[in-house]
Each structure stands twice: as structure tokens, then as C-alpha cells.
Amino acid sequence: MTLKIYLSGEIHTDWRELIIDGAQEHDVSFNSPVTDHAASDDCGVAILGTEPDKFWHDNKGARLNAIRTRRGIEDADVVVVRFGDKYKQWNAAFDAGYAAALGKSLIVLHGAEHQHPLKEVDAAALAVAETPQQVVEILRYVLTGKLPG
Amino acid sequence: MTLKIYLSGEIHTDWRELIIDGAQEHDVSFNSPVTDHAASDDCGVAILGTEPDKFWHDNKGARLNAIRTRRGIEDADVVVVRFGDKYKQWNAAFDAGYAAALGKSLIVLHGAEHQHPLKEVDAAALAVAETPQQVVEILRYVLTGKLPG
Amino acid sequence: MTLKIYLSGEIHTDWRELIIDGAQEHDVSFNSPVTDHAASDDCGVAILGTEPDKFWHDNKGARLNAIRTRRGIEDADVVVVRFGDKYKQWNAAFDAGYAAALGKSLIVLHGAEHQHPLKEVDAAALAVAETPQQVVEILRYVLTGKLPG
Amino acid sequence: MTLKIYLSGEIHTDWRELIIDGAQEHDVSFNSPVTDHAASDDCGVAILGTEPDKFWHDNKGARLNAIRTRRGIEDADVVVVRFGDKYKQWNAAFDAGYAAALGKSLIVLHGAEHQHPLKEVDAAALAVAETPQQVVEILRYVLTGKLPG
Amino acid sequence: MTLKIYLSGEIHTDWRELIIDGAQEHDVSFNSPVTDHAASDDCGVAILGTEPDKFWHDNKGARLNAIRTRRGIEDADVVVVRFGDKYKQWNAAFDAGYAAALGKSLIVLHGAEHQHPLKEVDAAALAVAETPQQVVEILRYVLTGKLPG
Amino acid sequence: MTLKIYLSGEIHTDWRELIIDGAQEHDVSFNSPVTDHAASDDCGVAILGTEPDKFWHDNKGARLNAIRTRRGIEDADVVVVRFGDKYKQWNAAFDAGYAAALGKSLIVLHGAEHQHPLKEVDAAALAVAETPQQVVEILRYVLTGKLPG
């Protein structure tokens, strides 16, 4: 069995690298959104022309990012959504809802401090993890049947 | 033409009433989540038995609420998602993603202060409104072709 | 909001009546399989001709029952599956899997003694209840937002 | 033609090995659930933390197993479901229903003693076999057009 | 429970009337193709202009008939396909395949003389009947649980 | 049988009225886009605020119109697309493609002068008519089996 994983959400810590490195011996492939925050914000106007209005500046960029995001989610077997400490992260929750509606296996990754406001997202998930290492162990178990330790 | 509308998101202001009242002469029907915050939080344990662990307390409740939420979104022609001033509102963004993946017409309702963090959600919408009155005018226009004023 | 409910599973106790009676003031409709055990077993040969081989006797009947069962599940918003004390009840678990794959909201109803062998079925459910009264309370809450007591 | 097969159900006899070995000269690939009973029961708490309540202990594990099971069934051309002599095996019947709803070609494998209670599952199948060797012969015939003997 | 039935196939005997009359006390609705053979053959050119080439004469008509046929099949819960004594009846077999691919409950109605050449069609059906009265009894059983006699 | 019809395309002649009037004795319902050209162009800015850039002026309006158009097409059994003498009419061809991809029965209505450039659109249709009266006759035939004259 091979698994295609999409890593959605927080882009300011190394959680993606920890999961990718931890799972490198397994038969998995990973996709992610563009994680360069500035490029992600400005891609629309950088390619398609400036906009004086911030709404359209952001709209143009968010639409370009959607080309990558939707393909990544639609192609995935498993969608991991990480909620971190900063920002509103509504795009992460949006991706989780998008993945849930498509019937993707959803793993949510967040600290205990976000438990209550994420209860609807967690309720749609097949696993709620607190650390990237747990996600690695889930992937290893799903692929090989081996438990940690 | 008749339209079925699902009103998702913020539950602490009267935006739903404003839309429902404003659209009452038109051929529309509305569904919403349970908007009684305490009932929504505690429904799982109140019906299915207490849980000592807050995670499962919330999980049981969020799953019951999902019975209503999913049916409401899946049955709707148009999903309006309101982001207000308080709370994380990840459930609202989750609903928006869920609706988008099902190809529902999405209207997002929020103030200018949330524009940047909502850019991915707005980019999936057919309209981004700032006031409930604008949503009423959209519904009136879609149903009758009449513009305001 | 109105809800269409399919009541699958055990046919030897009055759990269906308890739910239907308990929910009668709400905007719900119910469908069920044929609950006359003898008719359900023999319908195929009674209508389409006898079979000397028990396998085909059963096969003919099970196919006729599938006309009703599939339509009932596919048309439902919520599928309630009851596991009782007798028989193998593989048809109930089959219905639960069928409903889950279609994305139906699943409520499983069983006693504590079946908890472990039903864990995969329960894991696909939005609620796991022990009594018909709890199912009634779930339906009331989903439809009206009112909690018991 | 190549076929992707998912082997669901009983995990205490060597029926999977017999089928995989018997079909090894053909253009088939196989997926299965985790067949280590203890790992399958305990994976949730082993990875995501202990639960004092047996229900949640099982629920956490069953959800992790669902990541593998659903991907296996959704990816398969043919789903073989084996019912053996022990345990309730409701998960096997659940998988059969799940596969049937997705329109997968279903082969059910069981002894004559389970014929009557499996009649609804058998009625959804394209073949009902009694031995792993028959499943091998079905796969060979489907892939090559060759009959046994 | 209510059932929507599409009656496809042979148009030269009164089998449709027998089924509709026999089921009139039940909660069913029926759709059928246009059963006026001449109108069905010539509708295309009668409405859209003559064609010197028989192929296009037929093609224009068959496309108009497809508007009715496809809507009838897609809207149905149960598709009954009748094979009679005359003509090639490839359109009946086409409708059966179309219905099967959409997951409709299929009932095939034919005499014993057509058993072997219809084996693939019968294999996709939930019931194979020989008389219209049997179809009536199936509908009655599916709707009420009552067996004949 | 009842039919739901969506009337897409040209908004400057009375073809819709001719069809609706001609079909009024039949069991049909009709939906259409907003046919007030000025309202259709300006709805976005009239409701959601002015835009200095014509692209966004048009984009806001086209998105609002899409709420109505998509619901109309998705809900229809038959989509009639009219190409007239003026304008580019790319929105009409877009609607035709949208309807075709959803498997809707497509009727294209245009004069002989547009035959060659519409060949791909016509090739996706079940009927190509030159006059509204022919569309009326198609609907009458599909619903009643009666030919003209």
C-alpha cells in the first residue's frame, strides 16, 4: 500500500519537515501548499498585475494558490491539517472542511489549547494528534501495521 | 425559482434574523445550526452520557451537531457563512470549505477587519458581503432580477 | 428542517415503534425494511417460484428485499442501525457500511455487551446510543435544538 | 488487464496467503487490513495516548484502522470478504456494505454453515465462494479467461 | 415509502397496463417511453425537418426519445425492462445497462425462451420475472411487506 | 412526467415567452437567467459596492448571476440554449458546456447562419432547433408522445 498525503495549515514551524523526514522509509508521497508566506500573499499581483485594492490583491493570489491546494487535496488519500499558535488559520479549517466533504481521511494536528474551538474539525477527523511524531507513527502503522516502541 | 439557504457561522448577533426577515417576501427557505451556544456545547453528554474528558465531551456534541449541519449544507442551494468578532470560528471556515467542495454557491459575510485572513475563503465565494442587508439584496436579485433602490 | 430516517437492523423487539412514537411531534419520516421475518425470508420464492436449493431460495428473497433496503438508505438523511441480542445480524452491519459509504449520518444503537465487536461500525457513526429514547432525543435536538429534561 | 484486490475480513487463518500465493503469476495487487489482532485493537492508544474508557480505547483504534481500510476498499477493483468461524465479524459485513455502495465487484468467501445469515451480503456479491482456491480460480479466469482443470 | 418506476422495453403488448392497473392501490408512480411506434420512429423529422438519409431520420428521432428515456430512468427508483417476442430490442437492453450503471434497482421481465441470451442482463437484476403479475407482487411486497395469496 | 427546463442564452428577443406560452398546457416549469441586461451587468456593484476597474465591476456581477445560473442548470432536466444575432454570446456556450458536463438533455436553438461555428455545441445536443415553436413541439412530444399537425 502506498499513501498520498497532503499537509495543510501552519507554515511557520518545521512540522512538515518532521513528518516527511520521519516517514521517509515508507511508501508515501507528500504535497503541500506554497509555504513561502510572502510569495503566497503576492503571487497574484506579481504574475497577473498589481491591484490598488487590497481585497483584489489578496483575491488574485488566493485563487492562484487554490490551483495548487485543490489539486493537492483532491489527489490525496490522507489530509493532515495543522493548527499552530499564530494567525486566524481559517484557510486551514477551510481545507479541513473541503477534505471532509470529499471523504478524505483527515488527521488534525494541534495543541491542547485549541481543543475546544476545533471540536467540529476534530469531530470530522479519523485522528487528532498533538505532535508530528504521532502523525509519523500513524502513517507507519497504517502502512505497515507496526506500533511504536 | 426557489432557493434553499443555509446560514452558517456566528451565533451571537442577530444577522440570521435580519436576513430571514428581510427575505420573507421571497421564495426562500432557511436552515441553520443550533444557535443555543450552551445546548450546542453540551448536547452530546446531555443525551448520551457524561464524559470526564473534555475532548470526548466536545467530540460527542460536535458529532451530534454534524447531523444537522451536514444535512443543512448538503440540502442547500446557497450557503452563507458569517464571521463575527469573537471566537476562533474554525467551524465556520470548515463549513465554508465543506460547502465549496460540494459545489454550493457560497456567500461570505464579514467586516473589513477580517479581509486578509479570510482571503482563501473569500476566493471560493460567489459574493463577499459586509452586511446582512447586502445578503438580502443578493437573494432578492437572484430570485427576482430586481436591484436595490 | 425535516429529516428522513431509515431504521435498519433488529426486527424482534419494539425499538422502531418506540422511536417512531417518541418522535411523532417532529418533522420526520421513517422507512424500514420489511420486519415480518417469515415474509422477508420467503418473499423471493413466494413471488418468483420455488427453489430446491436453500442458497437460491435465500438469494431470490434477499434481492427483493434489497429493492426496499437500498431505496430506503439512499433516500435517508439519517440511518439508525440497531444491533440486538439474537442472530448474526450481518445484514445490519452491511447496511451500516452501505450508509457510511454514501455519506449518510449514521446512528448505531446497541447495548454495552456488543461494544467491542462493533467498534468499527461505531467509529463510522455520528452517535452511539444504548436506548431508543436516546435516539428520540437526538432527533429532537437535531430538529429543534432542545435538550432533554 | 490488471486487478487490484482488497482482502477483508477474518484475520486468524491463512486464507489471504493462499489467495496471494495462488495468484502470484497473475497481474494482481493485494491490499488488506492490519492483520495483527493486538496491534489492530490497541493502535489508537499506543500512538495517541491511553483512554480509561474501553469505548474510546476502541474508537481511537478503529478510526486509525479506517484510514487503511477505506483507502484499500476505495482503490480496489475487487473486494473479497471472508467470514470465518469465530467472532461477530461485523466489521467484515460493514466492509462488504461499504464496497457494495461504491459499486465494487464483491466476492464473499464463507462456509455453508453461514449461508442463511449472510444472504443479504451474498445477494450483493458477484461470486460466493467456499474456498480460497475458488477465489484464485475466479481471479485467474477474470484475468486470463482460463478455466480450472 | 413511495416508489418511482420506469417501464422500459416492449411496446406491443399490454404489459404496462397490467402492471399499472395491478399496482394502482399502492404508492407508486410510473413513467414510460413513448409507446406509439410510428410517432417514436418519426418524431425527429416530424418536428425538426425531413432527412433523406434513413440513418439521420432515425438518429434525429432517437435523440428526441432520449430526452424522455434518460429523464425517466434517472428519476426512477426501480426500472422494469420487458423483453417480448418481436424485434431486436437492443434499446431495451441498452436501457437496462444504463439503469444498472446508475445503480437503479432493475427488474427484468421475459419468457423462458429468452433466458440464455439475456443472462448478462438478468445477472444485473434484483429480480427476473416471467409475468406482469409477478412484477405487481414484487412492488406490493416492497411497499407493504405483504406476500401473495 | 414533468419536466424542468432552463432557458439559457439570448436575452433580446421574445423566444422565452414563445416557448413558455406555447408549453403552458403541459407539465413543465421554467427557469431563466436575469434577462434585464442592465441589471445583469451592474448587479454586483449595485449591491456590493462600486469598482473603479471594469474587470472587477463585471466580475462581481457575473458571480452574482452565477448563483442563479448554476442553480437553474443543475436543477433542470432539459437545458435550452439560444444563440441569436448579436453579441459574442460566450456565456450561452459556457452554459451549454456546463449543462453537457452534468449530463443534462441539451436543446440548441439557432438559425442556419450559426451552424458551422456552433458545430461542437450542436454535437453535444439531443436536438438542434431553428424556431421556438420547434422547441415547444419537442417538449410536447417528450411529455405526451403527440406529434405536431
Place this chain on the structure above:
Amino acid sequence: MTLKIYLSGEIHTDWRELIIDGAQEHDVSFNSPVTDHAASDDCGVAILGTEPDKFWHDNKGARLNAIRTRRGIEDADVVVVRFGDKYKQWNAAFDAGYAAALGKSLIVLHGAEHQHPLKEVDAAALAVAETPQQVVEILRYVLTGKLPG
């Protein structure tokens, strides 16, 4: 561009070989039903045990063949259905309907003598050919844009 082709229908002439040989320089792959008539008729009882009743003899075999047929059609980009001179060929028309309902590109191959009774099947096709060579030329054109001669 690569194309996956399923070759359905008549099994007593060399039309499949002519198409496969003719297209061998192109980027195509082919699947077909089992074309050994005797094996196709008897596979069910040969593998799963004899049946005294011809109906079940045929039913068992037709279901096994359906494993191959459905996978072949569902996996194909293009389904070619050949109607020859002998037998009822209802299975060919069934496959054509099945393919049409799945939105597959359908090519029908038959002689002029079958034109009228195949009009509904032809009306669902993107091409109606009379010779295998024409099918080869269609495939070549679709893949390379080159016309014959």
C-alpha cells in the same frame, strides 16, 4: 495522449484483432471480455460448482464475467461495441447503455442491416462505424490528428 479502449460485443469474428493490430503503433491499450464462448458460458459452474437449473448455471457465469466487464468499461476512455450477424447480442447493447450512463465515449460498429434496430444505441454514440478499419482510423485521428490517405 494515451487512450484506454474497451472492445465489447461480438466474439465470433476477428474484428478485435483487426483493431488491435491496426492501432499497434499508437499509444493505446485494449481490454475485452473473455472471448472464449464456452468458457464464458460455463465459468460459473466450472469454478463454483454445478447447478441443475440452467438459469442459475448462466447466472453464476454471467456474474463472474461481470467482474471483468465492469472493470473494463469503467477503466476505459473509449468503449467500442460491435454488433455482428448472429445471436441476440443483448449483452452488447447492455454494455453500450452501461458505458453511456458512465459518460464514456462510445463507438458503435455494425453493418447497415442493423441500422434501424440500433438507432437508440447509435444515438448515444460519438461515432458509428461499419468496419474495424474505420475504428482504427478514428483512434489514429483522435491520438495524432492525422486523417487517412
Place this chain on the structure above:
Amino acid sequence: MTLKIYLSGEIHTDWRELIIDGAQEHDVSFNSPVTDHAASDDCGVAILGTEPDKFWHDNKGARLNAIRTRRGIEDADVVVVRFGDKYKQWNAAFDAGYAAALGKSLIVLHGAEHQHPLKEVDAAALAVAETPQQVVEILRYVLTGKLPG
């Protein structure tokens, strides 16, 4: 991440080559319609026999082209639709609608002079570009996260 791109629309300038050349270092694959105008017009009659009526001449050809076009769009992750200076280009708008209904990521490429009549098409797109180079930059950004310059 790899992307499959379908390049629809105008066939008289070198925009396809500019995009394909510009993106050659990236992990993309491209499909297109047949861009030989004469072959595209005459393929139907060249392969399947002449037609005296121009409508059927065109119809036969457009249906053959649809085999390629539909497969190309259905297989794509991203559909780029180019509107140029000549011809009606209704087929391009049809492809855009077809792609939109399937949920494909749509990029529209056209000059400012077509902005107003393309507003409905643009409103369904994730990007509206004016030059092939912008499309190349979009693809590069989506695949690598790198902005131009």
C-alpha cells in the same frame, strides 16, 4: 507535484507552443484538441463517409473531436482556455463551461478587448491572463512556489 494541463481554444497562433516551451523544465504534461483546422473540420466525413448536408458533415466531425476533447478535459488538473481575435470561438466557451462543471481549475487567456463578453467565463476561472508567459509563470508558481523576476 505534477500537473496535467489541457490547452483549449484558439488554434491559429503559437500560444500553445509558448506555454509548452516555457514550462518544459517543470513537471507538467499537456493535451490539446487537434489543431489542424482542415482536419478538424473534415475528420468525420474523411473517416466515416461523406455527407451531402453540411450540418451532418460538421456533426460527424465534431463528435469525433469530442472523443479527444472530453478525455483531455476530464483527465486534466488545469484547463487553459484561449480566446483569440478571430471566429466565434463558441467551442472554447463550451469547453470552459464543461471544465467548470467538472470542478477543474480554469485559467482563461484573452486580450482586454474581450473582457466584457467573457465576464461569465472569467468569473468561473481561478486566473485570467493576458499572455502565454503569464500562464507559464502561473504553472511555475503552482508547481514550485517561485515568483517571476
